[in-house]
Amino acid sequence: MTERKPRLTRALLLKNASDLFRTKGYHRTSIQDIADACQLTKASIYHHISSKESLALDLIRELREHYQTNIFPISCDPTLSRPQRLKHYLQRLADYYQEEGQSCMLKKFLGELTPADGSLWEEVKAFADDSINAIINVLPEEPKEEIRAQAIRIFTLIQGYLLLNKVWPAENTLEAINRFCQKFYYSAEVDPS
Secondary structure, eight states: OOOOOOOOOHHHHHHHHHHHHHHHOTTTOOHHHHHHHTTSOHHHHTTTOSOHHHHHHHHHHHHHHHHHHHTGGGGGOTTSOHHHHHHHHHHHHHHHHHHHOHHHHHHHHHHHOOGGGTHHHHHHHHHHHHHHHHHHTTSOSOOHHHHHHHHHHHHHHHHHHHHHHHHOTTSOHHHHHHHHHHHHHSOTTSOOO
8 A cells, every 4th residue: 555645735835835945045945845845746846836936925925914914903003002012013023933933934035035036025025114114103203204214223123033032032032122112212101011
């Protein structure tokens, strides 16, 4: 009796591709790598996807959709003050990163891709812009001319936190970022809880 291969589902294909992109990066992951991870031939993979780029685009779009539905709305929650939004936003990012790990793939892409990567670069850049716009919603409204630059600094801090938290998970770097942002962007009398 021959052993039957598991049927390839879209979820399994996306998970395997995401794991590979997260560890090897986009350019170092081949269609053959994806086929091997799915226990299929390279030719069989092309029955499920049109290209490696289309697969990566699907992954990024799904990740963006998750953030737009579950994470970014915190940044404009009218029931929370801006300092509270910042704290809850940072916590939700950390929770998602630790539970799912999908953000690792995005960070890998952000560090690897360039404008020469066309639509894939555009999608990753759009995701970063979405993140920066969400951060703008948690910052004080003034001064307007500096708000985007401040949001980019915080985005950079968050990305660094997410990476370093894997190295030093016992360190409370999330709380350190929150304290830094609260101290830098808000007056001491505002309760950030």
